[in-house]
Amino acid sequence: MSLLRTQKLVKHFGDTRAVDGVDLIVSQGEFLSLVGANGAGKTTLVNLISAYLQPDSGHIFFQDQDITFLPVADRIKAGIARSFQLVNLFDDLSAFDNVALAVFSREGKTRNLFTLAEKDDAVTQETLEVLREFGIEDKRETLAGGLAQGERKLLDVAVAHALRPKLLFLDEPTSGVSTRDKAQIMDTVSSVVRAGKITAVIIEHDMDVVFKYSDRIVVMQEGSILADGSPDEIRQNGEVAAMLLGAPTST
């Protein structure tokens, strides 16, 4: 069953056809990787789906509802959340507060001005649970700005996860971290996503990561979908594999 479907989605920036008539289907529960060279249109596509950009034409359906013109907050309510390419946390808030903010915003508990932060057991417990799932519970009092890069990446995904999305977009969750941290981040993220039966769409450049964790891979080039298939199918597609891995094309 398709969770998300785009129909002839188009976004041009001047002469650049960033997204050029993309029909993408994301199925319930899958771990999908969106790959392609820089400028292939991956981030623009995700921006369109998460309402950070408005499409020039085309439609987006989420659970068969047309959400093309819903604003960001409503898409979050509908169940679409994303983490950002550039880690986008509240640096002056503790890791705990960063996640708690997502938890009580989602619950709509933003009216009671005088509620003591630690007095609401449901929010506290859920926040700690999310931090524990991502293995950063011991950093809960640390300001987000003081965390190591790998921990910031995890916290970033944790915040998006705390919104309890049905569909989670992760924009380069492992960029700028060491190889060792990369594996740890991806193991954590994929186990949380699979345990929660969350559908995940990940933009990633590291093809080892992509092949290891994805159920399906969508390859973009110049605003269009070039190939779409399982990791094995993509590997066997000589032309695409060559482009992605930089290997010579086998003829």
Added chain:
Amino acid sequence: MDILVLQILNSLFYASVLFLLAAGLSLIFGVMGIINMAHGSLYALGAYVTAWVITFAATAVHPAVLFLLLPAGALVVTAAGVVIEPVLLRPLYKRPEEYQLLITFGLLLVLEDVMRFVWGGTPLSASPLMDALGIVHVGEFVYPTYNLLVIAIGVFAALGVWAFVYRTRFGVMLRATSQDRRMASALGMNVGRVYVQAFGLGCFMAGLGGAIVVPSQAAVLGMGVEVLVLAFVVVVIGGLGSLEGALVGALIVSFVRTGVIQFYEELELAVLYLIAAAVLLVRPTGLFGRPQ
């Protein structure tokens, strides 16, 4: 020795009022990025309203009840703030800062004229409250007991604001919004509501400052502009946008001011400006401020 105690009390009295004012100014700047030129006039409005209500009620009710009317000024100013933010300020957030300075300066002029129109040029006082509490003896000197109450209110206000900003859920939202408005709204927070609440809180503090000062110093025209200058000195020293800075700045300004007045009154503002200039030279963002 007794005179020293007296001067310390005077400084703390003044610091309490200045803190309320500067903390509100800093809070509004920290969250909305607006330098509210009308902040001193809101303080004056709080003073006028409280003095007017107390004068009106003094003949009719028991002095103990009068104390319950003390926050009247703060409440009226809060109500004004809750209207001002969405109506006057919100349309200007996306414009350059000059527009925000202009509109809050315009508001300052309007408020000053409104006060002149409503209450005229005669000073308005709420002295029944001052009289009701009597005096305490400090060695050979006497000191108004009411001023001790103001110091206590200042201490409670500082603790209360700190707890509000750092210990409540609203505080988390406030700090999040001040850091990244777009992110906050992406999480599903109603940023507009946070703005109204923050502006209302800042106005409440300004109004409260005016309300508690007026039993000991009468409300006069121009008091808002005079105190705005000092509040700016406080935030320049402490760092605009920082509550800790507002507290430390208010203490520094009050103690220096009291000390200078004791020895050579004419130098009062000059010395304060020199301190502000020195802080700007050494730490342009103030003692507790951070680069934006």
